[in-house]
Amino acid sequence: MDRVLIESLGVDTVIGVYDWERRITQRLLLDLELATDIRLAAANDDLNQTLDYAAISDRCTRFATDHAFLLVETFAERLAEMLRDEFAVAWLRLTVRKPGAVPSAHAVGIRIERGTLVESNACD
Numbered sequence: 680m681d682r683v684l685i686e687s688l689g690v691d692t693v694i695g696v697y698d699w700e701r702r703i704t705q706r707l708l709l710d711l712e713l714a715t716d717i718r719l720a721a722a723n724d725d726l727n728q729t730l731d732y733a734a735i736s737d738r739c740t741r742f743a744t745d746h747a748f749l750l751v752e753t754f755a756e757r758l759a760e761m762l763r764d765e766f767a768v769a770w771l772r773l774t775v776r777k778p779g780a781v782p783s784a785h786a787v788g789i790r791i792e793r794g795t796l797v798e799s800n801a802c803d
């Protein structure tokens with residue numbers, strides 16, 4: 680299956696378990712792979728027939744602003760759920776990185792895959 684990609688999307692949100700983290704916003708970096716068949720959009724050169732990565736990026740930014748979870752896990756799970764519902768995504772892989780959370784690490788975070796990946800026949 681083809682994928683629409685969004686890499687290193689920076690979003691600002693209240694996130695973290697410690698008291699000081701509840702009083703600030705922090706930046707998360709999101710990587711998204713969204714399964715979709717791009718062939719119809721390519722054949723018709725039509726944005727309406729694919730997943731609009733700009734619209735999805737905007738929605739992720741708004742989601743981050745509107746929520747204040749404790750755990751990166753909760754952020755990822757709920758974001759994936761929202762994207763699958765609102766954009767009819769059958770399968771996605773989402774990586775959420777929290778840079779600076781562990782000073783000796785470049786970033787820490789989690790990666791999830793949700794939905795069912797239907798492999799299309801290469802001869803289709």
Ligand SMILES: Nc1nc2c(c(=O)[nH]1)N=C([C@H](O)[C@@H](O)CO)CN2
Nearest residue numbers: 694695696697749750751752780781
């Ligand atoms: N698996 C996780 N571990 C930790 C998280 C988290 O969200 N998931 N969060 C924290 C703190 O909020 C940390 O980021 C503060 O630096 C610790 N571990």
